[in-house]
Amino acid sequence: MATAEARAKELENHHNDCLVQLSNPNIATMKEDVLYHFSLSTSTHNFPAMFGDVKFVCVGGSPSRMNSFINYVAVELGLGRPGDEYPNICAGTDRYAMYKVGPVLSVSHGMGIPSIAIMLHELIKLLYHARCSNVTIIRIGTSGGIGLEPGSVVITRQAVDACFKAEFEQLVLGKRVVRSTDLDEQLVQELLQCSVDLSEFTTVVGNTMCTLDFYEGVLMCLCCRARSSGWCPLLLHGEGQAGLFASCPRCGHQKHRDGIFSLCCHVQYVWPPSGRGVCHPPGPTAGGPDQQPTRGAGRVPTETTAAGGLLH
Amino acid sequence: MATAEARAKELENHHNDCLVQLSNPNIATMKEDVLYHFSLSTSTHNFPAMFGDVKFVCVGGSPSRMNSFINYVAVELGLGRPGDEYPNICAGTDRYAMYKVGPVLSVSHGMGIPSIAIMLHELIKLLYHARCSNVTIIRIGTSGGIGLEPGSVVITRQAVDACFKAEFEQLVLGKRVVRSTDLDEQLVQELLQCSVDLSEFTTVVGNTMCTLDFYEGVLMCLCCRARSSGWCPLLLHGEGQAGLFASCPRCGHQKHRDGIFSLCCHVQYVWPPSGRGVCHPPGPTAGGPDQQPTRGAGRVPTETTAAGGLLH
Secondary structure (H helix, E strand, C coil), X not given: CHHHHHHHHHHHHCXXXXXXXXXXXXXXXXXXXXXXXXXXXXCCCCXXXXXXXXXXXXXXXXXXXXXXXXXXXXXXXXXXXXXXXXXXXXXXXXXXXXXXXXXXXXXXXCCCHHHHHHHHHHHHHHHHHCCCECCEEEEEEEEEECXXXXXXXXXXXXXXXXXXXXXXXXXXXXXXXXEECECCXXXXXXXXXXXXXXXXXXXXXXXXXXXCCHHHHHHHHHHHHXXXXXXXXXXXXXXXXXXXXXXXXXXXXXXXXXXXXXXXXXXXXXECCCCCCCCCCCCCCCCCCCHHHHHHHHHHHHHHHHHHCCCC | CHHHHHHHHHHHHCCCCCECCCCCHHHHHCCCCEEHHHCEECCCXXXXXXXXXXXXXXXXXXXXXXXXXXXXXXXXXXXXXXXXXXXXCCCCCCCXXXXXXXXXXXXXXXXXXXXXXXXXXXXXXXXXXXXXXXXXXXXEEXXXXXXXXXXXXXXXXXXXXXXXXCEXXXXXXXXXXXXXXXXCHHHHHHHHHHHHHHCCCCEEEEEEEECCCHHHHHHHHHHXXXXXXXCHHHHHHHCCEEEEXXXXXXXXXXXXXXXXXXXXXXXXXXXXCCCCCCCCCCCCCCCCCCHHHHHHHHHHHHHHHHHHCCCC
């Protein structure tokens, strides 16, 4: 709670200092900004009224998971009861789903960096148009993993690419741009403390590999290497790595560009690579593996909100 | 119709020669193959019975668009009436949606290469397990574009990356692998002929740029370059390019790996970059721009099916 109180104090002291900023000055001069993939527009929706109080944005791949998450957080915040229904703010599109309760926004982002990139781009413009301040964004999701028990939660400190480099490479205007993938250390420690307080599942802080191909980039890489060369070469390269996923680096670099208070920290459920030629995650009837990261990530908005008196 | 009849004849002559193949021999030895993101498994679903007659797979980003498409094709094939409902075969997950009518499968793939890559990976395994033969896959969707009237349909001959290179680069086992992005020329010509027969909208054959970032890779690239340097540099590089999108190259390379009869051809609605600092597609209330590509792509399965007597 001490960390949560410190954050709440910080929010109070610097409320107006940490408005969400954009690096593109042209946005401010536009008469209308259409957030197409959210089916929202500044000319048809009142962003400050709808989103001005947002302090936490929790994002994940699956729309139904983000719906479950908003239900969980609503109960934790005392703003709802189990089973309550929340409208999808992006009901006009099937690209993403968005739910809100109190200061928490829950948004789906699909699979892969390009999909989360579109969502983050429009999300940060949404927060800017809504004049939000001191916003924390947390990604929750699932991943493969090595050297950890299935069901462990990984809080990502840094994302690495398919070559284990801690950088996010992007082509902008046809030119190669490399950005940092470091995530917010204070948020990492807060999430870790939440997990210690819960004492319900194993949580580690580690790095997460992110590739552009779930099968050939992440899983086939792991398994084929394991089959052909044993695990050693991968573990040698991968020392300190914990999760393996497909949407990380984009969050890290965004932090440094837009003045978000603490942009992103990944909390991931780890499932193990199988010993067979092809890895596969749990079967279609195995049920959702997302309760642990949901509970872990849900604690930060819950504790900070309670400590900071953010609810009106 | 001549081309459709030729294809139908070819299907008849080589029915058993063109079974869908996989390049990974380990799949054949697995007791169970879980297609996790479809929520389907070879141990819980009878793939040959469910999908053995599939000859055409039409894919697109949006689940609701692919639902509309299956309705359209069902009417065209005489297998359904407008407004009929079709069950989502992937109802156990919210990652993708899948619908089927007669020999046509309609599948959503989300946004971006990683998302379509996961879908294609599992789709081709599905077709393999179902013992399908002579399968044609067509992507339908929307894109930006230059030098074309809004509403034009682009049939993609070749996909190029953010540097205008006609290649798909991937990291497999940590190593750089480059694959071709050429698409099937026969299918390109068939689609073009269908459009000529329809005579309802402008259709061109061209190349399509695909990047990993919808905003900074495609749109911002176009607009910032236009603002800072005029359109000339881009047009110089982009001579012969028509569409600009985010899921192309993956389809091209897959064709050469898995023995699919004709894997993929893109049919895209083009909307223009605006003259402002930031491009944006039609507003959230502008309605769906997808009817033209739907009609164009729908003609291939319709005509071929009718000519080949594929319906039982």
